[in-house]
Amino acid sequence: MIRGDLTPELLNTPVWGDGLPERAGIPVFDVPLVSVGGGIGSFTLLDVLRIRGVPAEWMRVLSVNDTPWQTWDYLCRASQLPATERIRSDAGARPDNIWGFPSYAVAESWREVSLKPLLQVLVEPVLSDFYSPPAGLVSASIAKEAHRIGYWSMLAKGQVRMVRKRHGGGYFTVLTPPPGAAPTKRVILRSSHVHLAVGYPGLKFLDDLQRFREEHGGGHQVVNAYEPHEHVYDTLRRRPGTVIVRGAGIVASRVLQRLMDDVERYGLQTQIVHLFRTYVTGSHGPNARMRRKGGDGWAYQAFTMPKSAFGGQLKADFAAATPERRAELAKLVAGTTTPKLRRWQDQMARARSGGWYHPVQATVDKIERAPDGRLVTHYGHLTYLSDFIIDCTGLEADMSEHRVLDDLLRFGGATRNRAGRLAVSPSFEVLGAGSGDGALYASGAAVAGNHFLAVDSFLGLQTAAHEIADDLARRGFGRRLGPLRSVAQWLRWAGGRPV
Template sequence: MRRLTARCAVREDTILLPGADRAAASDPTGASQPGDLTTELIETDWWSDEAVARAGIPVVDVPFVSVGGGIGSFVTADYLRICGVPTSAIRVLTQLEHPWESYEYLTRVSQIPRGERLRSDSASCPDNIWGFPSYAVREAIADRSLRPLLQVAVEPIFADYYTPRAGHAFASMEKEYHRISYPDMVVKGQVRMVRRRIGGGYFTILTPPENTSRTRRIAYRSTYVHVAVGYPGLKFLPDLMEYRERHRDYGSVVNAYEPHEQIYGRLRAKPGVVLVRGGGIVASRVLQRLIDDRDAHGLQTQIQHVFRTFVTGSHGPNIWMRRRGRDGWAYQGFNYPKSVWGGQLKSRVRKLEGKERADLYKIFGGTNTPVRRSWQEQLRRGRREGWYRAFQGEITAMEPHGSGQVRVELKTENGPQQMTVLGVIDCTGLEADIAEHRVLADLLDHGGAGRNPLDRLDVDRTFEVRGTRSDPGRCYASGTATLGGYFPGVDTFLGLQIAAQEIADDLARDGFCKRLGPLRSTRQWWRWARGKHI
């Protein structure tokens, strides 16, 4: 093993997630106290040990550092532990209390609490790299029911795709979290930057929590760095931000990825109209919540649903790459066609470069939602009874109107329309540019990193960030920041696991960990199945 010796805040137009880049606006870069960054360090791409020492920044040596601490860091640490790496050789630098914190926040506020089901298949198990027993098998055992197994057997022709409950996924991750001694690897704090080290490897600069360290910064000197910071942020559409900034009304016009229970509370208090915008999984979940409340409380809620693109039928470049569509929705079981995780599309994308790869992403990407019979029946009932209306349009203006209402002007295919609503729920979920995150921005500015054809972080087939190598060290990245690379589906449970496997395989070739061959894999699965610590 090689070793170097020597909660939800709003900033401008972006929602910052739990553990995200909170300190970017307030964290000074000038050296004002011992252990702070100096101008020399800030402006230099390659750091020497002497320059760090002159700044008075204490150095901690550890072979492998993972930045982020979310599910991407968790599954990568899980692979490395299974491949024989001790906890002493890994440090996870994070602000999160546990790896699933940000993800659970997003699912909860977008109306997928622990009792509801995620958009992930049975074998995509962040707690179990082998995928067996799958979520369906474990649910069948726990509930003493054959129903999950029958659903998997006949999906998707005679039943909807099986998907696990959110709470089941989080509880399973928590069990593995303790089995691999993940807390022993965690160091709390805000990561400021990752810089290449003269002589090989990297310095990762951490700002520890207040009153926990005698110095403002700590430098982690490592051979390998893994960056898995999740979403840089969730960007508001300009019309939503313009309304909120002008009228200081943050409760009536909301993004579905921020807490918005007040909208449902208003609709329970009195009859009203709500406008939902978007055509993805979050929009379908918000609609289901509105209709469930309507049915459970006998409400008279009227739902107006605006699509930017209104899909009326199956569409695609040819009969082999067609996506079903109807009533405004584009239907697809998962975020991407299943072959991107291990079939023809995965193989095809790995061979494409530049514009060809970007064009293929456009074909199989785009907003879509799974076919789920329960909420489709709700929408059919709503159309039949007249309290749900879907149409294509674009919001052109929003103004307060009366007590707690909003007047919305829209441009539609039938001409301009106006409506007065109790609330607007925007489910478009636009993602901020990667440069919104300070660590990714610094990699672009000083770390040698570049952008891929979709303008995200450019990684190679092993998920090493191109242009950042500091021999013998390597910098890897996984998660949504790498979308557009040689592997689609990066921002999924299985995608994070595949990235972790590629990284672990590359590290095994470099001699950092054991190779996960048949014997080790079988032995480690038995340990996992019996809950034995490693």
């Protein structure tokens, strides 16, 4: 056994005494609060706590990333949302600004010296599409706020291996630092509280596409929209080809827009086959309050959730519902949707009339490789021959695929809710994972299906951060954000001054 590494005793003991890491030769460092993840979920909690007066030296964020927007930025670019393109988010949903004022529309208007963003907000959605900020503006805003709160003084680089309870209360978080960064393979942070914001475990492929990749190694031709796949567009620019797009959400619409942009910009002869598992022909929903528009195969919704999920009737209904009813509501309102944007609708109409975009409802049976190396997609008695398949069906959310979450379920007392995610309280404390006076919290995709519907969104992450901060204040860590401090801190934010 390497000195400073996990021993069988540590791996198989759910609750550690202070002597266990010492016997394994793993150095232990004390800090009151640890946030695991280092993405926008960790950033929003640290931002809220710093604004509430918690010193930076009381907190550490553990991450393999250099910046809190790194993973988000990567996923945006891979799914054809470069810095200049607009994301699917409301003007007031600002991870860098807990007050939401001024909105992104004001910020963009100021940056571009243009009234266009403000006019769009004034007439949306009747006379224009809903305003959404460019991806680059979001990243730049988070970067500015990260500098303001001293984010990098709280960052500890490395891969988190596990979180275990401590005898007497609190937690041990095991970190594997980068090679050469520490004299031992592992280091441990001992804290009173832990926050998990680990995002999605990985990519999610449709079953038939996953089988094909495992059997044939077709990672060049069968790609996920969230992994690098620029070679698909490069190849189609060099020669005519056919591409199959699977999925009907925002990522599918962005991939289609990129393919169609290239066809129209470069005069390509690309053929696009779009396979819908469920083909939506019009407005749908169980009642007037939950109906949404649809057509041409798509279900349309401006944002990932209806606005009432963030602070209206739907939020109240979801919080008061039984676990069974929550699962029903989530299925109704959190399904696969995309915004109905005017430019994109016109583009699809031109592609259909031009005979190079073919939307088809189909349930795929299997994928095979043709003798010439192309892909054969079988559904029913029909087949499609293509050069590439792009899977736009989403990210993997199974907690067993994530090492930290899986260990927490097996050794930390955590349980799954009806949606298969971590069961948490209204304060986002992981149920069953408490340790003495210490608390373990979670936010983001890992806690979907609990009392709050829109957890995997900018506003959802901020809502969780405020609830967690309030609960920590009740435990004596930090304090509540009263009106006087809130106004004073907003003025500091507006002036770009440190917290």
